Amino acid sequence: MMEITKRKFVTPGEVIATGPLRTENNVYRDGDKIISTCVGISEIFENSVRVMALSGIYMPRIDDAVIGKVQSTSLMFWELDINSCYVGILRADEVFGRDYSASSNDLSSKLRKGDLILARIANFDRSRDPLLTIKSRGLGKIESGELIKISPMTIPRLIGRQGATIQTIESNTNARIKIGQNGWVVVSCEDSSGLLKAIKVIKMIDSQSHVPDLMERVKSLLESEGE
């Protein structure tokens, strides 16, 4: 996908382009016009148009990795806060296996209120709350680390192209960073200076995600702190 025109700041209602282009994120079509629905940066490609939103809440999408916090337990499932307008549902058999029985197994023995888990969204649509799964490698309870809440819209910038930004932070600070698409990030590091440095960089990315030379800023912040 080749970008054709320069990126532009847009507000809701602004006409970004006209013609037979495909509408992607945060735009809608009104007749021939393609209009922005949010405050963001517009991008026009060869055959499609989209707007990168600068603010907003997280809307669950199937296959997204999210970090959730256990809100409550019931007989059959846990309810997790996934920083969205919907609560995440993690079914008991995801953790206990197929022979789960409500009478013999206690949900709070495995996950208690306040525990953090890294999960994947298995199913979600307009009529039901997002169903989570932890049946993949790397998913499950997060034992240690610092939870940082940033805007879900800045997650793509934190990851960078093919993970470039996140790899730069990890290699410079020796921190391990778990990212949820819902804007929650858990950083763990053996030495405290690396942890603090990583948190500082993540918060900087959050506040300046719309700046074009973000990677240079990340590098200079990592280097300056290292001195």
Place this chain on the structure above:
Amino acid sequence: MGRKTDITLLDEKGIRCDGRKIDQTRNITIKAGILKNADGSAYIEFGGNKIIAGVYGPRDIHPKHLADSDTGVLRCRYHMQPFSVPERKNPAPSRREIEISKVIKESLQPAVILDDFPRTAIDLYLEVLQADGGSRCAAIDAASVALADAGIPMRDMVSACAAGKVENTIVLDVNNEEDQAGQADMPVALMPHLEKITLVQLDGMLTPDEYKKCLETAIIGCKQVYEIQRSALKAKYENGG
């Protein structure tokens, strides 16, 4: 209509009681993102009006029976502080505040894409710190910026401005004195890009020609307000987010 007043509302040179020309709005300043704890917020000074708007959501709806499985719900509370008017106002919601809350909600609803968020609520809180005539228009302007700041998808911004009739002349943006002693007051809210009107109210009497002129004048005002709303949103990100 209009009460008797000692003030000259409009002199022979076409200058109004606060020194404005007939087609001039009061000074308007808007700031976006002023509250840390709300999802989106805005502060507006529209002449003497000072209003804060805060938006939460989309979020879980309580009480649950208000939830709609097809669409989200927009809820709005317009509230005047006890110190917002010369005589202390009882902070309990009055008949007027309940009505204005409804009017503001209905003027914003066509712009907000609520269908994307079934079973949720978007809560909008408007606090009038100081009132000076035309506070519903100012509140709509602030609310629209706060909704955009919260990242809630909208078909268009909503810009509002009033026009009215004073001394048999159609004037833009009536202030408190003109509202009290003038002949008519017409608040209008507009989606500026789609050129669709979302609110028209009229207090007073106008001939059909005057009505048309009054509406056109108000629409010009709305478009001026829109430019200020847009620059407020832009300024938030230019000044380091």
